[in-house]
Amino acid sequence: MINFSTDGPFYNDIESRGYTVIPNALNKELIADLMADCYRINPHFSHAGIGRLNHLQIDDNIRKDKTYWFDGSSQAQLTYLAVMESIRTMLNRTFFMGLFDYECHYAKYTHGDFYKKHVDAFKGRSNRVFTSVLYLNTPNEGGELVIYKPKSKVVEVSISPEAGTLVLFESERFVHEVLPAVDNRYSIAGWFRKNASISGIVDPPR
Numbered sequence: 001m002i003n004f005s006t007d008g009p010f011y012n013d014i015e016s017r018g019y020t021v022i023p024n025a026l027n028k029e030l031i032a033d034l035m036a037d038c039y040r041i042n043p044h045f046s047h048a049g050i051g052r053l054n055h056l057q058i059d060d061n062i063r064k065d066k067t068y069w070f071d072g073s074s075q076a077q078l079t080y081l082a083v084m085e086s087i088r089t090m091l092n093r094t095f096f097m098g099l100f101d102y103e104c105h106y107a108k109y110t111h112g113d114f115y116k117k118h119v120d121a122f123k124g125r126s127n128r129v130f131t132s133v134l135y136l137n138t139p140n141e142g143g144e145l146v147i148y149k150p151k152s153k154v155v156e157v158s159i160s161p162e163a164g165t166l167v168l169f170e171s172e173r174f175v176h177e178v179l180p181a182v183d184n185r186y187s188i189a190g191w192f193r194k195n196a197s198i199s200g201i202v203d204p205p206r
């Protein structure tokens with residue numbers, strides 16, 4: 001399922017700069033199955049919110065994509081979750097990250113949709129440690145993921161989505177944005193989390 005080795009460049013990238021971009025990370029059949037799953041659930045994508053649970057607010061000015069949280073309703077989702085589970089184990093073993101779970105959603109950007117500059121986690125306020133983005137299709141144009149250098153307005157890297165490319169980065173460290181899509185753009189955004197229960201309430205998924 002996983003077409004890359006977790007030592008070598010993967011290890012060095014994460015160790016030295018906190019992110020990695022892996023083309024053709026997963027096998028093509030799985031990418032095709034995930035894409036087909038997106039088409040199956042297409043009518044059920046909903047407007048993405050900012051924040052979690054009841055703090056959820058829909059803000060059109062910041063993001064315009066539509067999402068669908070994984071619910072285990074297809075073999076493709078289950079296989080993808082198993083793949084991310086093995087990456088989680090590997091990250092813990094290699095970097096002692098103490099990641100305890102993973103949550104993810106499909107995301108669909110249609111013409112004009114964007115996600116402005118943001119961080120996925122704020123120090124001390126979130127339990128998201130590592131962000132993953134897997135692209136499911138290859139738009140001809142638009143929808144680049146732009147990652148900025150830490151504490152800077154300088155671009156670190158701009159990534160054109162390609163089916164099968166997996167991006168992993170430290171959630172607290174990188175401001176990033178999705179430039180307006182031109183063609184439809186499908187992806188899976190996910191977060192490896194550490195446990196951060198607040199006032200004795202067990203931390204809820206998503």
Ligand SMILES: O=C(O)CCC(=O)C(=O)O
Pocket residue numbers: 107115120133144145176177178187189
């Ligand atoms: O789709 C991408 O390239 C990044 C999406 C993102 O930043 C997010 O969902 O938080």
Ligand SMILES: [Fe+2]
Pocket residue numbers: 118119120176
């Ligand atoms: Fe993000």
